[in-house]
Amino acid sequence: MNHFPESWGRPRDDIYGTYNPAYLQSTGPKAHTQSPAVTGTSVIAVKFNGGVAIAADNLASYGSLARFTDVKRLRKFSDTAVVGFSGDVSDMQYMDRLLESIDIRENYSTHGNMLNAKNLHTYLSKVLYKRRSEFNPLWNHILVVGFDGDKKPFLSSADLLGTTYSAPHLATGFGAHLAVPILRRLFPEDRPTEDITKEDAVKALRECLKVLWYRDARSLDKYSLAIITEEGVEIKEDQRLENQSWAFAETIRGYGAQVV
Amino acid sequence: MTSLVNQQPHSEAIGYSFSQSTHAPNKQHSFYPYTDNGGSTLGITGADFAILAGDTRSVAGYNINSRYAPKVFKIGGDDETGEGAHILLSVVGFAADGHALKERLDAVVKMYKYQHGKPMSVRACAQRLSTILYQKRFFPYYVHAILAGLDEEGTGALYSYDPVGSYEREQCRAAGSAASLIMPFLDNQVNFKNQYIPGSGEGHALEPKKAGPLPRSTVEQLVRDAFTSAVERHIEVGDGLQMMVITANGIEEIYTPLKQD
Amino acid sequence: MVCLSRPRKLGIHRRKLISGQTSIGTGYDLSNSVFSPDGRNFQVEYAVKAVENGGTAIGIRCKDGVVLAVEKIISSKLLKPGANKRIATVDRHVGIVSSGLVPDGRHFVSRARDEASSWRNIYKSPITVPALSNRLGSYVQAFTLYSSVRPFGVTSIIGGWDSEGELAVDGQVGTGPQSGAGGKVKGAKAGGPGLYMIEPSGLYWGYYGAATGKGRQAAKAELEKLDLGSETLTLVDAVKEAARIIYVAHEDSKDKDFELEMSWISSLDGPTKGKHEEVPKELLEEAEKAAKRSLEDEDEDEGPKGNANGDERMEE
Numbered sequence: 001m002n003h004f005p006e007s008w009g010r011p012r013d014d015i016y017g018t019y020n021p022a023y024l025q026s027t028g029p030k031a032h033t034q035s036p037a038v039t040g041t042s043v044i045a046v047k048f049n050g051g052v053a054i055a056a057d058n059l060a061s062y063g064s065l066a067r068f069t070d071v072k073r074l075r076k077f078s079d080t081a082v083v084g085f086s087g088d089v090s091d092m093q094y095m096d097r098l099l100e101s102i103d104i105r106e107n108y109s110t111h112g113n114m115l116n117a118k119n120l121h122t123y124l125s126k127v128l129y130k131r132r133s134e135f136n137p138l139w140n141h142i143l144v145v146g147f148d149g150d151k152k153p154f155l156s157s158a159d160l161l162g163t164t165y166s167a168p169h170l171a172t173g174f175g176a177h178l179a180v181p182i183l184r185r186l187f188p189e190d191r192p193t194e195d196i197t198k199e200d201a202v203k204a205l206r207e208c209l210k211v212l213w214y215r216d217a218r219s220l221d222k223y224s225l226a227i228i229t230e231e232g233v234e235i236k237e238d239q240r241l242e243n244q245s246w247a248f249a250e251t252i253r254g255y256g257a258q259v260v
Numbered sequence: 261m262t263s264l265v266n267q268q269p270h271s272e273a274i275g276y277s278f279s280q281s282t283h284a285p286n287k288q289h290s291f292y293p294y295t296d297n298g299g300s301t302l303g304i305t306g307a308d309f310a311i312l313a314g315d316t317r318s319v320a321g322y323n324i325n326s327r328y329a330p331k332v333f334k335i336g337g338d339d340e341t342g343e344g345a346h347i348l349l350s351v352v353g354f355a356a357d358g359h360a361l362k363e364r365l366d367a368v369v370k371m372y373k374y375q376h377g378k379p380m381s382v383r384a385c386a387q388r389l390s391t392i393l394y395q396k397r398f399f400p401y402y403v404h405a406i407l408a409g410l411d412e413e414g415t416g417a418l419y420s421y422d423p424v425g426s427y428e429r430e431q432c433r434a435a436g437s438a439a440s441l442i443m444p445f446l447d448n449q450v451n452f453k454n455q456y457i458p459g460s461g462e463g464h465a466l467e468p469k470k471a472g473p474l475p476r477s478t479v480e481q482l483v484r485d486a487f488t489s490a491v492e493r494h495i496e497v498g499d500g501l502q503m504m505v506i507t508a509n510g511i512e513e514i515y516t517p518l519k520q521d
Numbered sequence: 522m523v524c525l526s527r528p529r530k531l532g533i534h535r536r537k538l539i540s541g542q543t544s545i546g547t548g549y550d551l552s553n554s555v556f557s558p559d560g561r562n563f564q565v566e567y568a569v570k571a572v573e574n575g576g577t578a579i580g581i582r583c584k585d586g587v588v589l590a591v592e593k594i595i596s597s598k599l600l601k602p603g604a605n606k607r608i609a610t611v612d613r614h615v616g617i618v619s620s621g622l623v624p625d626g627r628h629f630v631s632r633a634r635d636e637a638s639s640w641r642n643i644y645k646s647p648i649t650v651p652a653l654s655n656r657l658g659s660y661v662q663a664f665t666l667y668s669s670v671r672p673f674g675v676t677s678i679i680g681g682w683d684s685e686g687e688l689a690v691d692g693q694v695g696t697g698p699q700s701g702a703g704g705k706v707k708g709a710k711a712g713g714p715g716l717y718m719i720e721p722s723g724l725y726w727g728y729y730g731a732a733t734g735k736g737r738q739a740a741k742a743e744l745e746k747l748d749l750g751s752e753t754l755t756l757v758d759a760v761k762e763a764a765r766i767i768y769v770a771h772e773d774s775k776d777k778d779f780e781l782e783m784s785w786i787s788s789l790d791g792p793t794k795g796k797h798e799e800v801p802k803e804l805l806e807e808a809e810k811a812a813k814r815s816l817e818d819e820d821e822d823e824g825p826k827g828n829a830n831g832d833e834r835m836e837e
Binding site for chain 2: 137170
């Protein structure tokens with residue numbers, strides 16, 4: 001037996017087997033964020049005549065566990081922009097902190113915060129690109145909505161790699177598969193966004209959220225919706241998809257082992 | 261007692277009752293810093309012009325991110341309008357790297373003008389772009405770049421690059437996902453590969469058709485044809501065709517829709 | 522002999538000094554970190570002199586907010602009116618105005634902003650006004666300790682509002698438990714107005730009404746009349762009082778042009794929603810008009826008595 005003090009209180013190899021120090025990871029590549037932990041699912045947004053509407057549900061999942069059910073994933077920046085976050089929630093909080101400090105700093109000048117949504121998107125995409133280049137990504141896919149320098153509605157996306165793109169309607173995560181086709185059918189891209197009313201846009205978003213609630217297992221029927229127009233930002237954070245039910249599933253016939 | 265037998269002899273070094281392995285198994289990086297945003301670009305030069313074109317689709321796997329995400333940029337001009345630019349750059353591959361590369365080259369060309377009081381020549385810009393790419397030799401900008409402009413004589417100049425900065429001046433070049441579809445077409449239609457002068461001889465005596473600079477209208481039509489064909493055969497190409505034509509009079513931008521399927 | 526080289530207008534402390542000994546020539550005034558035999562730091566006292574020449578700055582604390590005001594002396598007609606603000610915002614909810622050397626004031630504000638942002642980084646919530654004042658007090662005090670530095674040539678008034686409501690800070694996840702451990706205590710009082718003044722020595726007190734700069738004596742006398750301790754004055758009235766007091770305090774240096782600059786911080790349900798902002802133009806003009814009017818009234822009341830006031834008036 002080893003009686004030396006350094007082994008006091010340690011499990012004995014002969015009884016417990018040799019200790020596996022693998023998790024200590026003393027060598028090998030530096031392990032920064034390798035995967036997201038607590039995550040938010042899709043964010044969806046549509047441009048309409050005179051503004052942009054954006055929506056995301058209030059769920060933060062921990063793997064398949066619905067961990068937090070009242071999370072605000074739409075973040076307001078001054079009165080000029082809203083950022084919708086999907087992906088890692090802690091990274092979202094970090095970026096939210098960045099936004100907060102920018103807003104505070106901008107307000108030190110006499111003219112106040114002059115940054116618009118386009119400026120904000122440029123900034124955030126550079127942050128994301130820098131972090132991916134350091135192999136320490138911020139595990140998010142974001143949508144930035146608001147107005148550009150010419151006061152035109154602005155909607156653009158940026159992801160954890162720093163990839164950016166813009167379109168009249170965008171969605172992250174599952175929404176890219178399920179919501180975008182719906183939005184593209186409702187509002188064809190060759191039709192000018194001026195033809196879309198605010199009500200149309202909001203109705204379409206709610207419709208998409210319904211589909212997502214049914215088909216995305218990491219989604220929730222509680223959601224937030226933000227509408228940004230010349231007048232300012234209106235965020236509704238305690239919205240609910242009414243009358244959603246899987247009960248109809250029982251009446252479906254003809255799947256699997258079930259015959260007729 | 262096994263423990264007595266297994267016990268390591270006491271030494272001066274700190275020992276533990278468990279064996280301290282210094283070689284933990286290496287963890288694999290699960291983060292891959294690149295993605296392929298698809299699309300294709302194409303450049304052709306003429307006697308007094310150069311055309312750089314690209315489709316405007318941006319993809320992620322089977323998803324279309326956007327139907328309008330330009331891949332051809334004016335370099336060294338105004339930030340918003342691109343006015344005053346005399347060089348064109350197209351980037352295809354990983355869009356975020358492409359964007360970063362474009363911003364860097366744009367800054368370099370602007371700084372050159374501020375410091376030397378004259379616009380950067382396309383030749384100098386081409387060499388600089390190669391250096392920028394090679395500087396990231398071990399973490400490359402994952403893009404195929406094509407640079408276009410007019411050289412000192414006023415003839416069209418086109419430089420094509422691999423992701424780590426190897427470059428060459430050419431008459432024409434296609435890059436991106438449909439490069440393998442477009443390039444053979446260009447070989448045949450621009451450089452007249454496999455084209456012979458009818459009746460000039462038999463077998464090896466057959467005289468190849470001589471390639472020379474093509475007129476602008478022909479080149480524009482070639483570009484359109486190349487892309488409409490690529491759209492048919494490649495899923496990552498489509499939505500819109502952005503053509504930039506640089507002549508002594510400046511840069512002209514032409515947009516034409518492509519199929520959205 | 523030596524005394525003659527000093528300005529004639531001397532404070533109480535200076536008088537005492539002259540009767541006993543002078544700081545000049547003794548060497549005790551040449552360096553920070555050196556006490557005089559009777560336990561004074563002359564560098565600090567000289568810094569106070571610098572403050573006494575600055576434009577009057579005041580702060581008023583009321584139940585529903587804080588007002589800051591400053592008499593900005595226009596040193597040149599070439600300066601753009603309304604530019605070169607003297608009241609600065611720190612974080613969102615704090616304002617700082619200082620009197621004395623303007624660049625020193627700027628540096629002081631910059632430090633305050635750094636403190637506020639570092640507090641946010643650590644605690645994920647805005648710094649409270651007392652905490653900020655404490656840190657800045659320590660910072661200013663440190664400049665009295667070393668021979669390599671000089672003290673701040675400013676006295677600063679820090680006004681702010683600590684949020685009385687739920688703080689929407691950061692990317693908070695979830696709303697937390699409604700009751701039990703970690704639940705919120707109903708009706709618990711939090712936040713409120715804060716007004717502090719820091720002097721070159723690093724000394725700082727909390728105030729209901731604070732004044733510094735050239736016209737501080739007159740301003741203090743006016744502030745004392747307001748009975749701020751009873752917390753009956755409303756914020757809007759305080760704005761008007763502040764404007765009036767700056768005008769009153771300016772009386773003694775009437776030959777110089779000045780601009781009135783005012784800012785305020787109200788409660789969350791007040792006009793600024795807990796933020797430090799410039800007083801809106803309309804209200805500022807209204808307050809300024811009222812201030813001028815009340816001065817004219819006073820002049821009429823006083824009549825010839827005003828003339829006995831001093832030689833400065835006669836020069837007009």
